[in-house]
Amino acid sequence: MANAATPLTVADSYRWCADEARREARNFYYAFRLLPPDKHRAICAVYTFFRLSDDLADDPGRTADQKRAALAQWRHDTHAALAGEVPGHPLWPAFADAAQRFAIPHHVFEDMIDGMVSDLEPRRIATFDELYRYCYQVASVVGISVIHIFGFTDPRAPLLAEKCGIAFQLTNILRDVQEDFERSRVYLPQQDLEQFGVATIEDSPAFRELLRMEGTRARAYFDEAWPLLGMIHPTSRASLQALMEIYSTLLQRIAQKDYDVLSQRIRLSGAEKTWVMVKSLLSSWMRA
Numbered sequence: 001m002a003n004a005a006t007p008l009t010v011a012d013s014y015r016w017c018a019d020e021a022r023r024e025a026r027n028f029y030y031a032f033r034l035l036p037p038d039k040h041r042a043i044c045a046v047y048t049f050f051r052l053s054d055d056l057a058d059d060p061g062r063t064a065d066q067k068r069a070a071l072a073q074w075r076h077d078t079h080a081a082l083a084g085e086v087p088g089h090p091l092w093p094a095f096a097d098a099a100q101r102f103a104i105p106h107h108v109f110e111d112m113i114d115g116m117v118s119d120l121e122p123r124r125i126a127t128f129d130e131l132y133r134y135c136y137q138v139a140s141v142v143g144i145s146v147i148h149i150f151g152f153t154d155p156r157a158p159l160l161a162e163k164c165g166i167a168f169q170l171t172n173i174l175r176d177v178q179e180d181f182e183r184s185r186v187y188l189p190q191q192d193l194e195q196f197g198v199a200t201i202e203d204s205p206a207f208r209e210l211l212r213m214e215g216t217r218a219r220a221y222f223d224e225a226w227p228l229l230g231m232i233h234p235t236s237r238a239s240l241q242a243l244m245e246i247y248s249t250l251l252q253r254i255a256q257k258d259y260d261v262l263s264q265r266i267r268l269s270g271a272e273k274t275w276v277m278v279k280s281l282l283s284s285w286m287r288a
Contacts, residue, residue, distance in 0.1 A: 013093035017045040031243035042098035042149045057116035064120045075113050104148045108141040122184035127191045140165030151233030160228035167221035171251045178262045203262050211259040242280035
């Protein structure tokens with residue numbers, strides 16, 4: 001995270017956030033590039049807020065108590081920024097401007113920090129309801145904030161953005177099972193592990209059947225979320241479509257690899273993501 005400094009102008013803060021997003025956003029940044037300039041700037045600022053929140057929770061140089069204190073300070077600074085004050089960090093001027101300009105509900109930022117705090121200790125998820133709540137806090141809140149930047153009028157859009165976030169996070173969990181286990185985190189619900197007779201995270205027919213079931217859940221949430229594409233402003237549809245296609249294709253790739261996620265980290269290449277972006281842009285033009 002950048003060091004505290006004299007607050008930047010809003011324009012300088014947006015440029016700083018764009019640089020951060022370009023370096024860190026990966027899948028998201030491919031979609032960001034399809035937005036009009038004002039929305040691109042705003043989404044980079046909001047993404048950077050979420051990224052820095054996550055960095056505080058994952059900082060390997062801090063104990064759980066130190067991370068908890070850092071997140072408490074981050075929560076305080078978030079409240080101050082949204083109230084019109086500008087704490088001494090280059091994020092805040094752009095973040096506060098984007099939140100106000102696009103009327104992003106403040107609870108999504110609070111919910112994200114709550115999710116980060118819940119993840120500070122080694123954890124096991126008991127039920128899918130508990131997993132859904134976690135996915136909401138760390139992913140759906142991003143989707144809800146993003147559609148406010150994209151623009152929508154249909155009142156169903158926030159719920160579909162929530163479902164989209166669930167689909168994305170379930171896909172991430174499937175991809176990152178090994179990495180998470182090495183960090184003493186198991187997001188597969190204990191209830192599901194017991195249902196499939198899986199005692200630990202290791203490759204077996206039962207384990208792959210469990211992952212296949214979780215993949216089916218993720219696919220169902222993708223299917224439920226796709227109508228969101230027609231609910232947002234036309235200038236934002238290519239960006240959302242690219243993002244949904246990237247994650248949907250990643251889930252498909254995991255299934256094609258027969259859920260062998262322990263011996264490899266399944267991903268899409270930069271060329272594949274670029275092709276998805278081009279197809280999404282062409283599709284958007286054809287619908288216009």
